[in-house]
Amino acid sequence: MVSTxxxxxxxxxxxxxxxxxxxxxAALVGSIIxxxxxxxxxxTRAYADTFGGPFTLTAPxxxxxxxxxxxxxxxxxxxxxxxxxxxxxxxxxxxxxxxxQLGPDGMKFDIVFxxxxxxxxxxxxxxxxxxxxxxxxxxxxGSPAQLxxxxxxxxxxxxxxxIEGGDYTIDHTAAIFLMDARGKFVTTIDYHENDRTALxxxxxxxxxxSAAPEAGQKP
Amino acid sequence: MTFVTxxxxxxxxxxxATPLLAQSVTAGKLVIDQAWSRQTAPTQKVGxxxxxxxxxxxxxxxxxxxxxPVATEVQLHTMSMDGGVMRMxxxxxxxxxxxxxTVELKPGGLHVMFIGLKRPLAxxxxxxxxxxxxxxxxxxxxxxxxxxxxxxxxxxxxxxx
Numbered sequence: 001m002v003s004t005x006x007x008x009x010x011x012x013x014x015x016x017x018x019x020x021x022x023x024x025x026a027a028l029v030g031s032i033i034x035x036x037x038x039x040x041x042x043x044t045r046a047y048a049d050t051f052g053g054p055f056t057l058t059a060p061x062x063x064x065x066x067x068x069x070x071x072x073x074x075x076x077x078x079x080x081x082x083x084x085x086x087x088x089x090x091x092x093x094x095x096x097x098x099x100x101q102l103g104p105d106g107m108k109f110d111i112v113f114x115x116x117x118x119x120x121x122x123x124x125x126x127x128x129x130x131x132x133x134x135x136x137x138x139x140x141x142g143s144p145a146q147l148x149x150x151x152x153x154x155x156x157x158x159x160x161x162x163i164e165g166g167d168y169t170i171d172h173t174a175a176i177f178l179m180d181a182r183g184k185f186v187t188t189i190d191y192h193e194n195d196r197t198a199l200x201x202x203x204x205x206x207x208x209x210s211a212a213p214e215a216g217q218k219p
Numbered sequence: 220m221t222f223v224t225x226x227x228x229x230x231x232x233x234x235x236a237t238p239l240l241a242q243s244v245t246a247g248k249l250v251i252d253q254a255w256s257r258q259t260a261p262t263q264k265v266g267x268x269x270x271x272x273x274x275x276x277x278x279x280x281x282x283x284x285x286x287x288p289v290a291t292e293v294q295l296h297t298m299s300m301d302g303g304v305m306r307m308x309x310x311x312x313x314x315x316x317x318x319x320x321t322v323e324l325k326p327g328g329l330h331v332m333f334i335g336l337k338r339p340l341a342x343x344x345x346x347x348x349x350x351x352x353x354x355x356x357x358x359x360x361x362x363x364x365x366x367x368x369x370x371x372x373x374x375x376x377x378x379x380x
Contacts, residue, residue, distance in 0.1 A: 082260065082262065082263055083263060083264060083265045084305075084307075085257075085265050085266055085267030085330065085332055085333075086267050086298050086305075086307070086326060086327070086330060087298065087300075087305040089257055089367050089368075090326055090327075090370070092367075093367055093368030093369075093370075094368075096368065097368060124262065125260075125262040125263075128260040128261050128262040128263070129260040129262065129263060131260065132258065132259075132260050132367040133367060133368070157304050161306075161307070161308070163294065163309050163334075164292075164294065164309060164311075165291075165292050165294075165334065167334060169307045171304055171305060171306045171307065172304065172305055173303055173304050173305075174300060174303060174304065174305040175303045188303075190303070191300050191303075191305070191327075192300065
């Protein structure tokens with residue numbers, strides 16, 4: 001063995017240095033894993049077949065609406081909250097306008113709005129809110145657990161941010177997710193995307209549903 | 220119809236038409252126009268307001284706060300899209316209005332936020348808002364309420380002109 005009163009051989013020095021480098025690397029990797037924010041936006045992650053997944057939520061009239069209720073028709077699903085002054089009304093109004101521009105095909109897909117604010121948004125609040133947009137919209141909310149499940153399924157980032165006066169706002173994923181008649185993810189419509197490409201995408205999910213009539217039936 | 224009654228009718232019509240147009244307010248070197256807001260649902264307690272502020276002077280000013288009788292509080296906010304996530308933040312230091320520049324508060328960015336609405340904002344309403352600037356002081360403006368689908372001050376009507 002190596003005694004301490006003797007200078008280490010070059011080989012031992014190299015081995016030691018390598019070992020220290022390995023320790024440093026392990027510490028670095030470990031701290032990255034440990035300290036990485038757990039609530040990072042997940043919207044950009046790879047969309048697998050499992051995207052979306054089962055959910056059960058509550059409609060304004062108190063009835064339950066699940067992924068099975070929506071099956072048989074493609075849908076555009078968006079997450080927001082009724083007290084959101086900007087992106088939410090803009091997006092819902094836009095969906096209503098895109099639906100109108102599609103003419104008869106406009107009713108061949110559903111529009112679904114899911115609250116990210118169970119603390120404030122009760123079914124009646126959602127009902128009153130979506131009625132502003134003058135087109136049929138599934139306005140859904142649920143228990144914190146139910147909403148957590150659907151958010152996880154859709155990789156939706158949600159973060160409550162306090163504002164002055166004890167109130168709060170909510171940072172959240174603002175993409176519109178387009179799902180086919182089987183509830184499988186097809187694509188997204190981005191907030192900044194122009195109407196032309198958004199219409200093309202909606203036409204695509206409607207056409208695919210019409211081309212596959214077996215998927216066009218409610219189970 | 221006599222000339223006088225015709226004139227009166229025209230005057231009445233113009234008076235009735237005025238509230239439909241984006242109103243411009245000049246206060247010192249500041250010109251504020253296109254102040255508008257979106258209608259809100261009966262249960263909605265917040266709403267966004269938008270406007271354009273032009274500083275024709277040689278000195279920078281700053282919009283520091285706002286108040287309105289329709290809301291318990293009015294805050295200045297900004298909104299941004301970051302990796303598909305909408306983030307809203309309060310502009311605690313207000314909004315800078317540089318000399319010779321126009322600052323637009325519009326959907327997708329800066330806005331005035333009405334918090335604790337005492338009644339819903341209905342289409343056609345004209346909401347009084349007192350803006351307070353660091354240099355210019357208080358300026359009273361009226362925000363015209365547009366349908367929820369509006370993206371600008373009076374787009375539906377501009378098509379008619």
